[in-house]
Amino acid sequence: MNGMRVLAAIVDSGSFVRAAEVLEMSQSGVSRAIARLEARLNIRLFDRTTRKVALTDEGRRFYAQIGPLLAGLEEAVASAGEGAVKVRGRLRVNVDPLWARLLLGPRLGSFLKRHPELELDLVARDHLGDLVGDGFDLAIRLGQPQSSSLIARKLMDTRVLTVATPGYLRKHGTPKKPADLESPGHTCIHFRNPATGRPFDWEFHRGGKVTIVHPRSQVTLNEAGLMESVLMSGYGLAQVIDIAVEPMLRSGALVPVLTAWPDERFPLYAYYPSRHHPPAKTLAFLEFVQSLLP
Structure with missing residues (x-):
């Protein structure tokens, strides 16, 4: 993947030198990345002279195939990054039925209106179960936490x-x-x-x-x-x-x-799989839950 990124940078900038600047690599590092990619593909990607760099016919065909893929990858990375800071997408939450009926239900509409790009899937059930295996992002449960690899965050007593x-x-x-x-x-x-x-x-x-x-x-x-x-x-x-x-x-x-x-x-806990970089949608729902508590 690194070699293809280097290839795209050379095509976009028009030279190995400018590609190295864009990628914050040394010029020799750029040259080595292209050499490794050429060896892997068993083709020559560039015709190089002292004055210019141009794709070979094989290089043009290869770049025509990978260009859209690289653009899609960049878009996916950008979208994922945006998802870390923007409340959007699907959030599946396992909730305690009693707590959900008493505190969550009456004010859920106001939360959803604030986040129109969020799709919330609430499942009220009487047990935690396998949070990850059952496809949940988060759980809000009454009762003492059981032994688990999940992160358990106490919300209230x-x-x-x-x-x-x-x-x-x-x-x-x-x-x-x-x-x-x-x-x-x-x-x-x-x-x-x-x-x-x-x-x-x-x-x-x-x-x-x-x-x-x-x-x-x-x-x-x-x-x-x-x-x-x-x-x-x-x-x-x-x-x-x-x-x-x-x-x-x-x-x-x-x-x-x-x-x-x-x-x-009798405590109320939030459970989620990892403490590292929870997405914005998870953090927003947890903040909303905290606002409901007496």
């Missing part, structure tokens, strides 16, 4: 709350300590961890100490919308993240319990 409806608490009483949830008088709603396939543990964190209880439950759910529906029916208690229930807490439709154990957190 959500708080884990234990909640119920006022009607449930009037009927069954308000638990005073985590162990109360294991009593026959309380019903709890389990939520399945997509990473393990098992229900999340009921954990209570306070001052660096973790208490785990095993409450009775007849139902295990794996979809946040269904969890909200069952919870709001007054069926039982559930552990949820704060961003999922803020409107219900403000209105009084849900009540937090066991608030003396306030320290459990």
